[in-house]
Amino acid sequence: MTERAASRTAILVCQGRAVADGRLGIGRFSDPIATELLTDDERALVTLVRAGAVPASFGPRMEYELLSATAEVMAVRTIAIDDAVLAAANPQLVILGAGLDARAWRMPDLRGTPVYEVDHPSSQAEKRARLGDHESTADIHFVAVDFAKDSLPAALAAAGHNDSVPTTWIWEGVVPYLTPAQVAATVAAIAQRSAPASRLIVTYPTPNRAYKYGRKAMQLILTLSGRPNPMAHEPQRSTWTPQALSALLAAHGFTVTTDRDLESLAVETKVEGKHRSLRADGHILTADRT
Ligand SMILES: C[S@@+](CC[C@H](N)C(=O)[O-])C[C@H]1O[C@@H](n2cnc3c(N)ncnc32)[C@H](O)[C@@H]1O
Numbered sequence: 001m002t003e004r005a006a007s008r009t010a011i012l013v014c015q016g017r018a019v020a021d022g023r024l025g026i027g028r029f030s031d032p033i034a035t036e037l038l039t040d041d042e043r044a045l046v047t048l049v050r051a052g053a054v055p056a057s058f059g060p061r062m063e064y065e066l067l068s069a070t071a072e073v074m075a076v077r078t079i080a081i082d083d084a085v086l087a088a089a090n091p092q093l094v095i096l097g098a099g100l101d102a103r104a105w106r107m108p109d110l111r112g113t114p115v116y117e118v119d120h121p122s123s124q125a126e127k128r129a130r131l132g133d134h135e136s137t138a139d140i141h142f143v144a145v146d147f148a149k150d151s152l153p154a155a156l157a158a159a160g161h162n163d164s165v166p167t168t169w170i171w172e173g174v175v176p177y178l179t180p181a182q183v184a185a186t187v188a189a190i191a192q193r194s195a196p197a198s199r200l201i202v203t204y205p206t207p208n209r210a211y212k213y214g215r216k217a218m219q220l221i222l223t224l225s226g227r228p229n230p231m232a233h234e235p236q237r238s239t240w241t242p243q244a245l246s247a248l249l250a251a252h253g254f255t256v257t258t259d260r261d262l263e264s265l266a267v268e269t270k271v272e273g274k275h276r277s278l279r280a281d282g283h284i285l286t287a288d289r290t
Contacts, residue, residue, distance in 0.1 A: 005122060005233055006120075006122040006123045006125070006126035007099055007119075007120065007122075007123040007234060008228075008230040008231070008232070008233065008234065009099075009173070009177070009230050009231060009234050010099030010100050010123055010127075011038070011042060011100065011230065012066070012067070012070055012230040013070060013074055013099065013100070013173055014034050014037055014038060014042075014099065014100035015034075015038060015042055015045060015046050015067055015070065015071075016067060016070030016071040016073065016074035017031040017034035017071070017074045017075075017078065017102075018031070018034040018035040018038060018043070018046045019046050019049045019050055019067060019068070019070075019071035020071040020072075020074055020075040020078075021034060021035065023050060023071075024071060024072065024075035024271050024272060024273070025075040025076065025079055025269060025270065025271040028079045028269055028270075028271075029075045029076075029078055029079050029271070030106070031078065031102055031106060032106065033102035033105045033106050033134065034100070034102060036134070037100045037102065037127075037130045037131070038130075045063065045064075045067055046067070048064065049064055049067050049068050049071065057225075058221060058225055059221060059222060059224075059225025059226060059227040060225075060227065062218055062221045062222055062225070062227065063222065063227045063228075065218075066218060066222075066230075068275070069275040069278055072266070072271065072272075072273035072274070072275050072278075072279065073262060073275070073278065073279055073282060075266075075271045076262050076265050076266040076269060076271040076273075076279065077172065077173075077203055077262055077282070077284060079265075079269050079271070080260070080262075080265055080269075080284050081170055081172060081201050081203075081284070082103070082107065084168075084199065084201045084286050085103070085107075085109075085168050085170065085201070086109055088166075088168045088199040090165075090166040090167055090168040090197070090198065090199060091113065091114070091162075091165050091166065092113065092114040092115070092116070092161065092162060092165065092166075092167050092168070093110065093113060093114070093115045093116070093138075093167070093168045093169075093170065094115075094116040094118060094156065094161065094167055094168070094169045094170070095115065095116070095117050095118065095169075095170045095172075096118050096147075096152075096169060096170065096171045096174055096186070096190075097118065097119055097120070097123075097147070097171065097172070097173065097174030097177075098117040098118060098119045098124070098127070099119065099123060099127070099173070100127055100130065101117070101170075101172070103115075103170075104117065104136040104138040104140050105131075105134055105135075105136050105137075105138075107138075108137070110137070110138040111137040111138065112137070112138065112139060113138050113139060114138070114139045114141065114160070114161075114162075115136070115138040115139065115140050115141070116141045116143050116156060116159055116161055117140065117141070117142050117143065118143045118144075118145050118152065118155070118156070119142075119143075119144065119145070120144070120145070120146050120147075121144040121145075121146065124142055124144050125144075128142065141159045141160060141161075143155050143156060143159045147174075147178055147182050147185075147186050148178075148182055151189070152186060152189035152190075152193075153189050153192045153193050156193055157193075161193060163192075163193040163194070163195060164195055165195055166194075166195050166196065166197040166198045166199070166289075167193065167194055167195065167198045167199075168198070168199045168200075168201070169190055169194070169198065169199065169200045169201065170201050171186075171190075171200065171201065171202045171203070172201070172202075172203050173203055175202060175203070175204040175205070175238060175240065176204070176205050176236045176237065176238060176239065177234050177235075177236070177237055178237055178238060179237045179238060180237075180238045182237075183238055183240075183248070184248060187248055187249060187252050187254075188252055190252070191252035191253055191254065191289075194253075194254075194289045195289070196289055196290060197288070197289065198288070198289040199286060199287070199288050199289070200249070200254055200286070200287045200288075200289075201284070201285070201286050202245070202284070202285050202287070203282060203283065203284045204239070204240045204245060204282075204283055204284075204285070205236070205239045205240070205281055205282055205283075206239055206240065206241060206242070206261075206281050206282075206283055207239040207240075207241065208239070208281045210277075211277070211278065211281050212236070215231070215236070219231055219232070242256075242259045242283060242285070245259075245285065246259065246285075246287075249287045253289055253290070254287035254288065254289055255287060255288055255289075255290055256285050256286070256287045257286050257287065257288050258284075258285060258286045259283060259284075259285040259286075260283065260284055260285075261279070261280050261281070261282065261283050262279040262280070262282040262283070262284065263276050263277075263279035263280040264280075265284070266279055
């Protein structure tokens with residue numbers, strides 16, 4: 001992401017949720033707000049994928065497959081995160097790198113709960129514009145932070161976050177875009193404001209060379225065929241083994257209670273999908289502060 005541009009990957013994952021809504025993980029996954037946060041152009045691609053209208057030419061076909069795969073990832077990761085949030089039932093929620101996350105607008109259990117949506121200032125400004133007159137029933141606070149240079153603890157304190165009661169933290173789809181040092185600094189910041197019984201929910205990519213080169217090839221095809229490349233300005237900056245991330249969290253007082261790959265979770269939660277290896281490389285962990 002450049003200094004000024006809002007996140008395009010946040011739009012891609014929102015499109016993924018819009019594709020999945022009512023089609024994947026039925027009865028377990030639903031995000032009716034996602035489609036409402038998209039522009040007409042962004043929604044047109046969603047409609048194409050929902051209709052299963054596979055384009056014949058290469059570039060549009062790549063765009064179609066990227067969104068279709070994203071939908072399969074989003075359905076399962078959303079179910080797992082929602083479950084972990086509800087199980088923790090903590091009195092406040094912080095969503096780090098919130099993008100177009102609609103939990104504060106769609107989850108009835110968050111009614112009245114303080115929810116701190118933290119994001120890069122440009123991404124957050126774009127979200128607020130897209131929200132229009134959508135009202136959250138949660139007690140929503142927008143906190144603009146660049147993880148690469150701002151103080152997360154100071155920004156949260158200024159926004160009214162209470163570090164003496166437990167917090168549930170969602171860190172979904174952000175770790176890959178941060179350097180290892182930025183991830184470590186953010187974990188330290190989270191720990192600083194986490195009372196005992198706080199819960200951290202993180203999604204992260206594990207190292208996989210085939211995935212790395214596949215991603216580069218897909219981006220090249222999109223660019224060469226004149227299609228928009230949502231990853232163009234958001235390079236992948238870190239991957240983590242479960243052992244390395246668990247050790248980092250342990251060093252900051254968090255004990256990992258679950259760490260699952262998304263494909264095995266998808267099988268369990270019956271979220272259909274053909275992009276199995278992509279899901280197998282994505283992990284979600286829950287870590288609790290004792
Ligand atoms: C793929 S999107 C995920 C959005 C959301 N969590 C979701 O899953 O729908 C990545 C998010 O990370 C945020 N992000 C990336 N780098 C950041 C940084 N240095 N500081 C703050 N936010 C950042 C982007 O603004 C964007 O909202």
